[in-house]
Amino acid sequence: METEGSPAVGAVGIGELLKRADGGEPLVLLDVRNDEDFERWKLEGRKPLETIHVPYFDFLEDEEGAASRLPRGREIVVVCATGDSSAMVSELLSEKGLPAKNVSGGMAAYGAHLEPVAVPLARGETGRFEIWQLNRRGKGCLSYVVRAGDEAIVVDPSRDVARYEAFLDELGVRLVQVLDTHVHADHVSGGPELAKKRGVPYFVAAGEDIELRKDVTPLADRAEIRLGGGGGVGVQVQAVKTPGHTPGSTSYLVGGKYLFSGDTLFIKSVGRPDLGGQVVPWGRSLFHTLKERIASLPDDTVVLPAHYADASEIGPDGVVSGRLGDLRASVPELQIATEEAFVEAMRREVSEPPAAYADIIRVNLGTTEASPEKIAEWELGKNECAAKGRRHS
Numbered sequence: 001m002e003t004e005g006s007p008a009v010g011a012v013g014i015g016e017l018l019k020r021a022d023g024g025e026p027l028v029l030l031d032v033r034n035d036e037d038f039e040r041w042k043l044e045g046r047k048p049l050e051t052i053h054v055p056y057f058d059f060l061e062d063e064e065g066a067a068s069r070l071p072r073g074r075e076i077v078v079v080c081a082t083g084d085s086s087a088m089v090s091e092l093l094s095e096k097g098l099p100a101k102n103v104s105g106g107m108a109a110y111g112a113h114l115e116p117v118a119v120p121l122a123r124g125e126t127g128r129f130e131i132w133q134l135n136r137r138g139k140g141c142l143s144y145v146v147r148a149g150d151e152a153i154v155v156d157p158s159r160d161v162a163r164y165e166a167f168l169d170e171l172g173v174r175l176v177q178v179l180d181t182h183v184h185a186d187h188v189s190g191g192p193e194l195a196k197k198r199g200v201p202y203f204v205a206a207g208e209d210i211e212l213r214k215d216v217t218p219l220a221d222r223a224e225i226r227l228g229g230g231g232g233v234g235v236q237v238q239a240v241k242t243p244g245h246t247p248g249s250t251s252y253l254v255g256g257k258y259l260f261s262g263d264t265l266f267i268k269s270v271g272r273p274d275l276g277g278q279v280v281p282w283g284r285s286l287f288h289t290l291k292e293r294i295a296s297l298p299d300d301t302v303v304l305p306a307h308y309a310d311a312s313e314i315g316p317d318g319v320v321s322g323r324l325g326d327l328r329a330s331v332p333e334l335q336i337a338t339e340e341a342f343v344e345a346m347r348r349e350v351s352e353p354p355a356a357y358a359d360i361i362r363v364n365l366g367t368t369e370a371s372p373e374k375i376a377e378w379e380l381g382k383n384e385c386a387a388k389g390r391r392h393s
């Protein structure tokens with residue numbers, strides 16, 4: 001889904017850049033943002049991407065000196081926050097005979113870019129339904145489209161709903177329901193807007209004592225949504241309440257096997273239970289969810305989370321997923337035996353969340369509004385939704 005528009009001459013779109021970086025092309029990425037922004041958030045490919053950091057102001061102060069820090073004979077792609085100062089730098093380098101291209105839209109485009117990848121299904125499932133994982137690479141955010149026949153649901157959409165609408169149109173399907181796994185803290189949900197535009201029900205749960213001012217169609221624990229028609233086509237989507245990361249967290253089990261686990265369980269860790277300022281009660285709740293609700297699922301359950309920490313979690317098939325039986329053995333938090341030890345580990349593992357998270361939560365609850373510009377600023381950077389302190393690796 002190339003949605004960023006055609007890049008200008010001497011420029012490369014973020015989708016194309018990621019494809020080339022993932023393919024291991026010997027590109028050099030020149031990042032011209034300031035030190036703080038560069039340290040906080042870097043563009044990453046699925047294969048190591050050689051990155052050189054030379055701030056834009058170094059080019060202004062000493063053009064020759066800054067340019068001399070770049071390798072010769074290699075294609076250079078230049079990135080900045082929004083694609084403006086990097087355009088100037090790439091022009092300047094081109095004038096000096098260096099093969100340079102600007103990354104259109106910069107890190108803002110990287111943060112918004114969405115890549116749909118088909119989740120491989122077992123024989124017998126193929127043809128009955130499809131699961132698409134929409135990977136927002138820059139943020140490590142995952143949303144999903146499940147399609148059966150001419151019907152589809154969307155789970156955890158980002159706020160740029162036009163991208164989801166375009167994808168649904170591409171598939172030739174009719175949206176029947178929009179679901180969020182929880183009230184997100186790292187990004188503003190597109191769920192309410194997408195549901196409203198298409199006139200379909202929307203569901204999210206905040207938790208009993210939390211004010212939610214969104215138009216929500218309630219979904220009970222174990223409630224099922226039937227998707228697709230008859231004739232061997234179709235699948236059931238079951239809501240499974242999995243409180244802990246937030247009190248209202250809900251996972252969705254597709255076809256009895258594929259678990260959209262939200263921020264309850266990731267591939268390498270679990271969701272942080274501290275974002276409501278109540279790490280102990282929410283941590284206890286998460287422990288019981290993992291030990292009871294998640295533990296009772298079969299080993300062959302395919303866990304499809306709402307977030308991941310870095311590109312190493314993207315599998316060879318391009319999908320971020322894990323077999324529950326494998327995760328039981330590899331995710332350290334799943335091996336903690338007692339509630340007390342679990343809560344203690346949570347207290348130890350969580351770091352101060354980004355300041356904007358409280359604002360984003362309020363927007364998602366509907367208790368405040370914010371301009372698209374403000375939201376874009378809040379959403380900069382990777383998600384920090386996992387309990388472990390390994391999010392900026």
Ligand SMILES: [Fe+2]
Nearest residue numbers: 184185263385
């Ligand atoms: Fe979350």
